[in-house]
Amino acid sequence: MPKRGRHTRSVLAVVAAAALGVAGCDAVGGDSAAPSEKAKPSPEPTPLWDRSPGSVAAVGDSITRGFDACDVLSDCPEASWATGASPEVDSLAVRLLGRAGAARRSWNYAVTGARMADLPGQMAQAVRRKPQLVTVMVGANDACRSTPSAMTPVSAFRADFEDSLRSLRKALPKAQVFVASVPNLKRLWSEGRSSPMGKQVWKLGICPSMLGDADALDSAATLRRDTVQKRVEDYNKVLAEVCAEDKRCRHDGGAVYDYRFGTTQLSRWDYFHPSVNGQARLAEIAYRTVTAKKPLT
DSSP states (O other): OHHHHHHHHHHHHHHHHHHHHHHHHHHHOTTSOOTTOOOOOOOOOOOSSOSSOSOEEEEESTTTTTTTTSSTTSOOGGGOTTTOOOTTTOOHHHHHHHHHHHHHHEEEOOOTTOOGGGHHHHHHHHHTTOOSEEEEEOOHHHHOSSSGGGSOOHHHHHHHHHHHHHHHHHHOTTOEEEEOOOOOHHHHHHHHTTOHHHHHHHTTTSSHHHHTTTTOOSHHHHHHHHHHHHHHHHHHHHHHHHHHTSTTEEEOTTHHHHOOOOGGGBOTTTSSSBOHHHHHHHHHHHHHHHHOSSOOO
């Protein structure tokens, strides 16, 4: 009998110790949360692309300055597709920031006549504002030279664009960039040559490599225009390739180049630069690209 009692007490001690051990794990939590606690969800990673940036700076050439959109041979920044305040255009900045926000937090550093070589300087001005989005539309003037031989070499075009993005990244690592493709210059010639007034303005020196001798259709003129057009295509390839190397850069996927500008979308003074209507179409393309869930291809 005494032996049986000692055995019973030993078994009860082991059971009690096991029970206390389980209770102890629950009390201190162990490797799992207590029943009354809920595991906190992991925070979602911040996306690289912000579809609603809070400020916009524009760099580029006469198109972004609204040249010939409102009056003959003059800038009209209020009609700019990027930052303009015109309700007829509904610019990218207005669509993103609202009219009051665009007036305070958007800036236009584009310059009529600018080429890619001018972009690093414009970018240096833009970064001082610390914009969350920088728009780039440049390249038409690199092709629009006195002759095809005077066009900017593709290698130089690439080097200056890369330099511009490097300087932006050094100053503003998280700034986003929207890059528009160079318009189809040959199509602009094809549309505009139907206007006698447009052809007279072209003679003042608007894109002579493409628009010079607008009615000439001989082999030399055709070769000249095809050479310019090929250079535009090469520029667009550079813009897309360099932008693709930057995780915070979006290219329009060739949307501006592919857009079929008609006479309604062209300035009634030079039939080459976008009209107010054309500026609105550019704003639509930019807004669609910036706010898309995924980059356009």
